[in-house]
Amino acid sequence: MAADGRDVRKANVDPKLLELLACPLTKGPLAWDPERGxxxxxxxxxxxxxxxxxxxxxxxxxxxxxxxxVLPPAPPRLSGPS
Incomplete structure (x- = not known):
């Protein structure tokens, strides 16, 4: 564990889960930062x-x-057929 209380083991987030999650405050998309987990x-x-x-x-x-x-801007998401 890091001095600031973060777990230093690299965690992964399922890409499908990442598509479903949104910021609870802004309801906007989230980006995964693998460096900091x-x-x-x-x-x-x-x-x-x-x-x-x-x-x-x-x-x-x-x-x-x-x-x-803040990470660099995310690439645009491709949308499926309407």
């Missing part, structure tokens, strides 16, 4: 931790991130 809400500028493969989607548990910490 967090789900990033670019709009809310919050990083939600993933512990033992379980996303902790509580704003009180999220870390505020700066513009430097």
């Amino acid at each position: 967090e789900l990033i809400s670019r709009v809310a500028k919050l990083a939600y931790p993933v512990r033992d493969g379980i996303p902790i989607m509580l704003p009180s548990e999220a870390r505020t991130i700066s513009a430097d910490d």
Whole structure:
């Protein structure tokens, strides 16, 4: 465990789960940061931790991130047939 309380083991999030999850504050999409094992809400500028493969989607548990910490813009999602 890191000094700041984060679990340093690399966690993974199922891509299908990532498609279903949304930021509880903005209802916007989340991006996976494999380096820190967090789900990033670019709009809310919050990083939600993933512990033992379980996303902790509580704003009180999220870390505020700066513009430097925000990942580069995500590629556009492809939409299926209407």
